[in-house]
Amino acid sequence: MIRVENLRKSFGGQPVLKGVNLEVNRGEIMIVIGQSGGGKTVLLKHLLGLLRADAGRIVVAGVDITELRGEALDAVRRRYGVVFQGGALFDSMSVFDNVAFPLRERTALGRAEIAERANAKLEQVGLGGMGEKNPAEISGGMRKRVAIARALVTEPEIVFFDEPTTGLDPVLVNTIHGLIVDLHAKFAFTAVMVSHEIPEIFKIAQKVAMLYDGRIVEAGPAEAIQNSPNPVIQQFIRGDPEGPIHLR
Amino acid sequence: MTTWAARPVDLVALVGRAALSLVASLGRFGTFFASAVAYAVTPPFKMRQLVGRIHFIGYNSLVIIVLTGAFTGMVLGLQVFITLSRFGSEAFLGPAVALSLIRELGPVLAALMVTGRAGSALTAEIGIMRITEQIDALTVMALNPFRYLVVPSIVAGIITFPLMTSIFDVVGIFGGYLVGVKLLGLSQGTYFGEMKSFVDLGDVTTGVWKSLSFGVLVTWVCTYKGYHVGHGAEGVARATTQAVVLCSVLILVWDYFLGSVLK
Numbered sequence: 394m395i396r397v398e399n400l401r402k403s404f405g406g407q408p409v410l411k412g413v414n415l416e417v418n419r420g421e422i423m424i425v426i427g428q429s430g431g432g433k434t435v436l437l438k439h440l441l442g443l444l445r446a447d448a449g450r451i452v453v454a455g456v457d458i459t460e461l462r463g464e465a466l467d468a469v470r471r472r473y474g475v476v477f478q479g480g481a482l483f484d485s486m487s488v489f490d491n492v493a494f495p496l497r498e499r500t501a502l503g504r505a506e507i508a509e510r511a512n513a514k515l516e517q518v519g520l521g522g523m524g525e526k527n528p529a530e531i532s533g534g535m536r537k538r539v540a541i542a543r544a545l546v547t548e549p550e551i552v553f554f555d556e557p558t559t560g561l562d563p564v565l566v567n568t569i570h571g572l573i574v575d576l577h578a579k580f581a582f583t584a585v586m587v588s589h590e591i592p593e594i595f596k597i598a599q600k601v602a603m604l605y606d607g608r609i610v611e612a613g614p615a616e617a618i619q620n621s622p623n624p625v626i627q628q629f630i631r632g633d634p635e636g637p638i639h640l641r
Numbered sequence: 642m643t644t645w646a647a648r649p650v651d652l653v654a655l656v657g658r659a660a661l662s663l664v665a666s667l668g669r670f671g672t673f674f675a676s677a678v679a680y681a682v683t684p685p686f687k688m689r690q691l692v693g694r695i696h697f698i699g700y701n702s703l704v705i706i707v708l709t710g711a712f713t714g715m716v717l718g719l720q721v722f723i724t725l726s727r728f729g730s731e732a733f734l735g736p737a738v739a740l741s742l743i744r745e746l747g748p749v750l751a752a753l754m755v756t757g758r759a760g761s762a763l764t765a766e767i768g769i770m771r772i773t774e775q776i777d778a779l780t781v782m783a784l785n786p787f788r789y790l791v792v793p794s795i796v797a798g799i800i801t802f803p804l805m806t807s808i809f810d811v812v813g814i815f816g817g818y819l820v821g822v823k824l825l826g827l828s829q830g831t832y833f834g835e836m837k838s839f840v841d842l843g844d845v846t847t848g849v850w851k852s853l854s855f856g857v858l859v860t861w862v863c864t865y866k867g868y869h870v871g872h873g874a875e876g877v878a879r880a881t882t883q884a885v886v887l888c889s890v891l892i893l894v895w896d897y898f899l900g901s902v903l904k
């Protein structure tokens with residue numbers, strides 16, 4: 394479904410991605426782990442067409458999007474749902490309007506139908522009846538759930554999550570993971586998720602990839618990564634301060 | 642300075658780099674406006690956003706426009722009366738106040754006030770949307786942020802600035818009336834009557850052209866500065882300051898230019 398080939402990106406001469414290769418199959422949840430500041434968000438932004446690669450190729454559903462722009466790129470984006478790191482809720486709109494917004498702007502559905510779908514999504518993320526609130530009035534965990542509801546309301550084929558649980562308490566982390574698994578079972582989307590939640594992510598991912606020093610050091614089924622002999626991966630998932638990983 | 646004197650080549654390189662970066666940013670600034678115009682004249686039009694922006698720019702600036710308009714008119718009434726009375730021509734107070742307001746002070750001061758009240762807020766709002774990835778969110782929804790944020794603001798500027806300016810003018814003329822007629826004892830007939838015979842349509846058109854172009858200028862600068870904001874809260878603060886300073890300077894420069902072209 395998604396193939397990244399030898400993706401390179403530098404900012405002001407500082408290389409962030411030094412040749413990333415990644416393959417995500419249809420319907421699977423791929424979780425990308427890696428150090429903070431290691432370029433995970435930068436990688437996602439390339440998949441979203443928000444950043445341009447210096448070199449390499451990105452193919453989504455058979456379409457090479459590396460150099461794509463305008464309407465052709467938007468056609469691919471209409472198949473996406475995106476949960477940004479900070480939620481990126483529109484703070485000029487209520488929670489309900491945030492969730493209803495993609496339906497209003499992108500579909501020809503009637504008012505009643507839009508309200509029904511948006512409320513159903515809010516219900517699914519456990520926020521039924523919170524629609525009238527403003528994003529500023531709700532907690533961080535609720536904002537992330539609203540962002541998930543907004544990303545999924547158009548029933549996208551491919552969903553990107555950028556650290557959907559960072560900074561939340563353990564109960565909420567598992568709640569949101571459970572939510573993602575449930576919604577995945579229901580809608581069978583392909584997911585690319587950036588997360589630091591170790592070991593919880595191994596329970597929900599089909600595949601895990603570790604980004605380190607601008608490259609994917611290893612990618613594969615969750616158990617394979619968990620039991621990988623690679624010292625970088627072992628150090629990272631144990632959170633060991635000693636080892637081959639150097640701080641950046 | 643000594644190092645520059647020692648290496649004149651460095652000075653040339655420095656000036657060259659500064660010039661290049663100036664040309665590049667002017668280019669970005671121009672391209673920004675060109676895209677805004679292109680999206681403004683092709684559907685779909687975002688009416689809901691436009692109404693929101695008119696409220697944001699116009700309605701929110703109403704109080705400050707009325708307040709500053711009234712005091713500007715009153716100050717004019719007083720000062721011009723004092724000046725004219727030295728030549729014994731107090732009778733021309735009406736047209737003097739009206740002409741200064743309609744041709745010059747109305748468009749310029751109204752634009753400066755709206756810049757301070759709404760322009761800065763516009764930059765801050767769009768800048769915050771940028772740094773909190775709300776603009777990216779629009780983009781990946783395959784919705785064009787220009788259509789949702791930039792075009793409605795500029796069109797709202799074109800609609801509201803002339804309105805704000807006319808309110809400023811009317812309130813100002815009334816302020817001059819309060820001082821000249823009610824306080825200093827000029828007759829009401831003289832104040833308004835002379836106005837009718839000395840202010841013509843050309844003066845009004847000049848004012849309207851000025852306010853229209855200020856509307857474009859202010860919203861263009863403010864949306865541009867917000868859209869291309871730097872990093873973090875500091876970036877938003879800097880962009881907001883730059884937007885207000887740049888708008889204020891450009892308003893005065895452009896006012897002089899238009900004033901000399903529109904006679």
Ligand SMILES: Nc1ncnc2c1ncn2[C@@H]1O[C@H](COP(=O)(O)OP(=O)(O)O)[C@@H](O)[C@H]1O
Pocket residue numbers: 404409427428429430431432433434435436
């Ligand atoms: N637009 C940008 N301009 C310059 N540097 C950037 C930009 N975006 C990200 N970076 C840099 O790239 C590196 C990786 O950032 P990021 O992808 O956000 O890390 P993370 O893995 O924590 O998501 C950081 O050093 C960051 O400063």
Ligand SMILES: [Mg+2]
Pocket residue numbers: 433434435478555
């Ligand atoms: Mg990140």
